[in-house]
Each structure stands twice: as structure tokens, then as C-alpha cells.
Amino acid sequence: MTILPIESRKTSQIRFTLNGEETDVSFAPYKTLLEVLREDLGHTGTKHGCELGECGACAVLLDGKPVLSCLVLALECGGKQILTVEGLGEDGNLHPLQDAFADLGAAQCGYCTPAILVTAKALLDQNPHPTRDQIREAISGNLCRCTGYLQIFEAVEAAMLKIALRNVDCAARARTATQEGACRMKRIREQRPLTLQRPTETDSA
Numbered sequence: 468m469t470i471l472p473i474e475s476r477k478t479s480q481i482r483f484t485l486n487g488e489e490t491d492v493s494f495a496p497y498k499t500l501l502e503v504l505r506e507d508l509g510h511t512g513t514k515h516g517c518e519l520g521e522c523g524a525c526a527v528l529l530d531g532k533p534v535l536s537c538l539v540l541a542l543e544c545g546g547k548q549i550l551t552v553e554g555l556g557e558d559g560n561l562h563p564l565q566d567a568f569a570d571l572g573a574a575q576c577g578y579c580t581p582a583i584l585v586t587a588k589a590l591l592d593q594n595p596h597p598t599r600d601q602i603r604e605a606i607s608g609n610l611c612r613c614t615g616y617l618q619i620f621e622a623v624e625a626a627m628l629k630i631a632l633r634n635v636d637c638a639a640r641a642r643t644a645t646q647e648g649a650c651r652m653k654r655i656r657e658q659r660p661l662t663l664q665r666p667t668e669t670d671s672a
């Protein structure tokens with residue numbers, strides 16, 4: 468009889484949505500979400516730190532809320548939505564938070580950065596205009612040994628402004644598109660009045 472090493476006993480299987488994609492994964496039942504993401508799915512953007520719930524490096528979003536993936540059993544995640552740093556960008560572009568962190572030197576060694584980015588995203592999704600104190604509180608569980616946090620707070624504030632400007636721009640473009648669409652429909656109606664013609668007896672003969 469062959470005895471498989473314990474790592475090979477992938478006897479559990481779940482389906483969840485990972486960064487917007489339906490994902491099936493098999494894994495050993497004792498594994499945490501962090502281990503399954505990194506070891507079974509190759510998503511190494513989420514970092515492995517203390518494994519004790521103290522450093523915050525492993526944070527991901529579970530159904531939109533930040534959790535420490537080293538403290539969550541993967542088995543608990545069936546049917547859930549998981550977002551990691553790999554899923555943060557949109558349409559091939561960096562998320563405004565990623566842009567702002569790069570522009571303002573808020574990522575230095577970068578080990579804490581993926582977790583802080585997703586945690587800040589959860590904050591901005593829930594509260595688009597947080598105060599400095601609210602930002603400080605939201606990321607208080609994420610340790611950063613490099614930046615002293617000031618650049619991180621400033622980058623979250625810069626991203627907040629970028630997102631607000633983008634939303635204003637989108638709303639203005641949607642308004643313009645609606646007005647243009649209404650004008651076009653009006654022109655079409657004026658040029659081609661809709662006339663219903665009843666069939667005549669000659670037509671049906």
C-alpha cells in the first residue's frame with residue numbers, strides 16, 4: 468500500500484469566486500485560506516507572515532470584508548467571493564490605490580502592500596470619503612515596518628480623490644450620452660415618421 472505524504476491528501480474540494488472567476492480547488496482539509504491561495508492556486512500576491520493573526524500581511528476580502536486568511540479555514544469559503552491583490556486592477560489597468568501607492572512611495576519593501584491595498588479598497592467601497600482617522604483605524608491591523616504609515620495614509624487619500632474624480636467624469640459622460648441619444652432618436656423620428664398602413668382588400672386578394 469502506498470501512503471501519500473499528508474500534503475498530497477487533497478480530500479476536500481470547494482468552489483468559490485476568486486477575483487471574479489468561478490474556481491474549483493482541491494486541498495488537504497486542514498489548510499487555511501492563505502495556504503490554499505498560495506500553495507494550491509499559485510496566488511502568491513497574498514503574503515505569508517506570522518500565521519498568528521498579528522501582522523495583517525495575509526489580508527484578503529471575503530464577501531467584501533477584510534479577513535486574515537491565515538486564520539480562516541479554506542473549507543469555510545465554499546460559495547464565497549474572495550478578492551486578492553491579483554484581482555484589484557480593472558480592465559487591464561491598475562486600481563487607483565495601486566497607482567497612488569506607486570506614485571507616493573507608499574510601498575517600499577512591499578511585503579505589507581497587498582494586504583493594505585485590499586483593506587483600503589474595502590474601506591473606500593464602504594466609505595468613499597474617509598477621514599485620516601478612519602483610514603488609520605481601517606489599516607490598524609496591518610503592520611508596515613518600512614514607511615512609518617504617513618505615505619500610506621496619503622496614498623489612500625490620493626486614491627480617494629482619483630476615484631471621486633473618475634466617478635464625476637463617468638456621470639458627466641453618461642449624462643452627455645443620454646442627451647445625445649435623446650437628440651438622435653428625435654432626429655430619426657422627425658426624418659422617418661412612423662406610419663401604420665392597414666392592409667387593403669386588394670392586398671389580401
Ligand code: FES
Nearest residue numbers: 516517518523537
Ligand atoms: S500571516 Fe500574520 S496575520 Fe496572517
Ligand code: FES
Nearest residue numbers: 575576611612613
Ligand atoms: S513597505 Fe515594507 S513592510 Fe510595508
